[in-house]
Amino acid sequence: MALAIFTSMAIATTLEPGSDAQPAGDHAFDKRAYFQDSYKIFHRKRNAHACIMSIVFIVLFPLGAISQHLPLKGVRVTSRIHAPIQILGLAMMIGAMGLGIDMAKNDLNYFSSAHGSHVPAHVVIGLLVTSSIIVIQPAMGMLQHRHFKKTGEKSVFAYVHRWTGRVMIVLGWINSGLGFQLVGIPQVVKAHSLVRNFVLMGVLGGLWLLLMGTDGLRSHFLHRNRLSxxxxxxxxxxxxxxxxxxxxxxxxxxxxxxxxxx
Incomplete structure (x- = not known):
């Protein structure tokens, strides 16, 4: 919770409104974006989208993945820790995804024929990542849980769930940088806020990779010792x-x- 609050505060100060009533850049905005009140609404939606997505992909999803590698004996990690964190992150991600689609469609006109065929990479990767998580992760997680209750073993569902989650989290990290680049650095996004954001990403990401590597080595040597x-x-x-x-x-x-x- 403390990490989530810290991240939201860091991102909230990251996206500063421009000095003009109109946003910076050459984007084709809807008519309402040219009015002061409407641009304030757009600015709030942009901040909310950035804050929520940063909390989800930098804090919640990595924490849910880290929980699977913690040596917690006597605790049902998957059902008591991992699943609740990921469900919370999924719900928040869907809300932020809706804000992003609303801005791309109504404020920035990315999906209109007048804008042409150019759609920013941030939008494309964002739709790919969020759609993949919504479609694949809950289904694979529930199928693996049912399989484990019956057999006590892993199945192909576990590996699909695990590696899809890992790839999507890393793509989410990359996409956060693309999003900050899209709105403007350093005109809108302040450098000190980016530093705080990516330091937190590095700490949690490093811890996650360390635990994954430790578990991988432990499994390797355990398997080798059994054979030897x-x-x-x-x-x-x-x-x-x-x-x-x-x-x-x-x-x-x-x-x-x-x-x-x-």
Whole structure:
């Protein structure tokens, strides 16, 4: 919560209104954008879009991903921590997505034929990322949860959910920079606010990558140790023997199986 408040304060001071009643840039604005009150509304929507999306992609989604790697014994991390954080982030993202579409359509006329075929990369990537998260992530998460309750194992749904989330978060980070570039640096976006924003992104992103790497190495060595604890030996034929069992000896249960009573 503290991180979310800090991020919103950082972004709120990032997008400063221009000195004129009209926004800077060569964008084709709707008629209402040329009036002082209407531009104030546009400015508030732009600030809200930037604040909410920054909180979602810089704080909430990474925290939800980090929670899966925390060594919390006796806690149902997925259902008690991961899912609530991601559901909150999803709801906030949908609201900010609606604001972005409204600005692109009604204020900036990006989707009109008069604007031409040029649509900024920020808009394209934003629609791709948000649509992918809405369509793929909840479905894959619920399917994996059902599969895990039945079998206790991972499935292809888990890997699709995991890697889609990772790719979309990174694209969201990139798109935040494209959004700041779109509104104008340093005319509208102040440098000190960008520094605060990306420092927070670096801290949480670095922690996330560190935990992912640690879990990956742990799984690798655990898998290797499991395989290395077995040896192939000759004992009335080729057998896979686990370390700790003396050479030439067979466990009682296996001895009963290999020497049945006549």
């Amino acid at each position: 604890s077995y040896r192939v030996q000759w004992n009335r034929g080729l057998r896979l023997r686990k370390d700790g069992v003396a050479d030439g000896s067979v466990e009682p249960s296996k001895e009963e199986q290999t020497n049945p009573r006549i």
